[in-house]
Amino acid sequence: MSGASLLQRASAAMLAVLARAVTGVRPIWAGTSPNGPLRIYFANHASHGDFILVSTCLHPAERGRTAAVAGADYWNAGRVRRFIAGRLLRTVLVERNWVERRADPLAVMLAALDAGESLIFFPEGTRNMTEEPLLRFRSGLYNLAAARPQVELVPCWIENMSRVLPKGAFLPVPLLCRVVFGAPLKLEDGEDRKVFLDRARTALLALAPRKDGTPQ
Amino acid sequence: MSDDTTCLFLGLVAVLTVASLVAAILSWRSPKPLPSTLDNLNARIKAWWIMVAGISVAFLFGKGGVILLFAFVSFAALREYVTLTNTRRADRWTLLGMFLIVIPVQYYLIWIDWYGLYSIFIPVYCFLAMPAITALRGDTSRFLERVSEQQWGIMLSVYCLSHVPALVTLPIPGNEGRGLLLIAFLIATVQGSDVLQYIFGKLFGRHKVAPAISPSKTWEGLIGGIASASLMGAGLYWLTPFSPLEAGVLAALACIMGFFGGLVASAIKRDRGVKDWGHMIEGHGGMLDRADSLVFAAPVFFHIVRYAWT
Known part of the structure; x- marks a missing residue:
């Protein structure tokens, strides 16, 4: 799958208008520019709206070549979800269930990168429902970085979206949101998996606002 | 549209024009890059033009527009x-x-x-x-x-x-x-x-x-x-x-x-x-x-x- 379909482009533009109307979302480019080489945007995850927010903040050309990595078990369940994930949105669906999966998630994501797609990736692996700001990272980010070391890993801190559209909610509460894009990371030569994942997690957390919940 | 409304509108445009001219002269005479106060002044005046335009459009639609x-x-x-x-x-x-x-x-x-x-x-x-x-x-x-x-x-x-x-x-x-x-x-x-x-x-x-x-x-x-x-x-x-x-x-x-x-x-x-x-x-x-x-x-x-x- 290379290049967005007309339907995907139209729905991405409409979602961007909607996201701006509800959240007034602004990108903060703190450490990188909007234009760059092929990228993996890795972000904190607590809401279905997260990838819409990141995608809205991207330049339209970059948005056109960026796909969100999402769980196949969730998005393939039911015809409506399948239509949304497959036709309306630009997604790369990966199977999270180790036992029953048919396709290797890493291979699916690498194929997308090799086809020239930037990825929006949630390294926690699932939506964070705890009071912790960020869960432990799963290995996916490391495996991607090790397999495609030339791809830039851009940390993106999504602020407030979990208040706008928490898990299980249907209607969004209008609140101002920001996405802070930090300096890109690369896997060092011979860097240990755990060391790298800790470093990536720390880099993402460093973009978060102060503890008292107020924006910077 | 009454005469008073037209007067008010022209007055506002005149005030904003003067403000823009003063800011332009200040910006022209100031060392570059512009100090932040002047930068902010320019942004503020520009936003005033947009706000006055927005309010004027609302007034054109009368009570419903203003509401x-x-x-x-x-x-x-x-x-x-x-x-x-x-x-x-x-x-x-x-x-x-x-x-x-x-x-x-x-x-x-x-x-x-x-x-x-x-x-x-x-x-x-x-x-x-x-x-x-x-x-x-x-x-x-x-x-x-x-x-x-x-x-x-x-x-x-x-x-x-x-x-x-x-x-x-x-x-x-x-x-x-x-x-x-x-x-x-x-x-x-x-x-x-x-x-x-x-x-x-x-x-x-x-x-x-x-x-x-x-x-x-x-x-x-x-x-x-x-x-x-x-x-x-x-x-x-x-x-x-x-x-x-x-x-x-x-x-x-x-x-x-x-x-x-x-x-x-x-x-x-x-x-x-x-x-x-x-x-x-x-x-x-x-x-x-x-x-x-x-x-x-x-x-x-x-x-x-x-x-x-x-």
Whole structure:
């Protein structure tokens, strides 16, 4: 799958208008520019709206070549979800269930990168429902970085979206949101998996606002 | 479109043109890159052009246009306010209700001119319903704090602001069909006072009014700004059913209330550790940064005019 379909482009533009109307979302480019080489945007995850927010903040050309990595078990369940994930949105669906999966998630994501797609990736692996700001990272980010070391890993801190559209909610509460894009990371030569994942997690957390919940 | 409206509009365009010219000359003579004050001045003047254009378009559509404009201002202001408050998951229904029910209902009540209800809908019914809904959800953590923040927010952003378009409904004898001009008078004096306080403060500001709250509010700016804005208000008496003296006194009152509005808004921002409410209006900050003075001035101005002139 290379290049967005007309339907995907139209729905991405409409979602961007909607996201701006509800959240007034602004990108903060703190450490990188909007234009760059092929990228993996890795972000904190607590809401279905997260990838819409990141995608809205991207330049339209970059948005056109960026796909969100999402769980196949969730998005393939039911015809409506399948239509949304497959036709309306630009997604790369990966199977999270180790036992029953048919396709290797890493291979699916690498194929997308090799086809020239930037990825929006949630390294926690699932939506964070705890009071912790960020869960432990799963290995996916490391495996991607090790397999495609030339791809830039851009940390993106999504602020407030979990208040706008928490898990299980249907209607969004209008609140101002920001996405802070930090300096890109690369896997060092011979860097240990755990060391790298800790470093990536720390880099993402460093973009978060102060503890008292107020924006910077 | 009356002659007075045209006069007012041309006057505004003239003032903004002069402001743009002065800023252009200052920018041209200043060393490059421009100092941040001048940069901000340019952004502010540019945003004023856009705001005046927006208000003019709303005025073209009459009462409905102004009501829609202020419903939007309330939406933007409330969104900025709620973003800075402590909300929990249990507040969802209350918050959604504030945006999806309270704003439309309050402005609809103004549209149908039901004074008896729009003046108590929020302070009576919403103030009782909101904590009830929050309590039903069962989360008592920081309950009092959450409920108070929501109520104060809906009061400032919706109730108070809705008194600006409500002015158009006042049945002042001899002022039929000129309600929009009364709104223009209030906005022009209060916003004019903000601008004049800024200018007097920048030129002569020495003694701070409340150094713990705002470094930019000075006695020189306050007195110079309010005095000159009141004179301006007196000079705009032809927009209103008032005599020049009455117009000046009402303008002074609106400007003093406006000053308190700005002061309270600054205190809230200081408490939450932010400089601006948002980034909607370039150079000014958020919607509430521009509307804070109107929030305090509008209901007081409305009730004095209603009491004394109708």
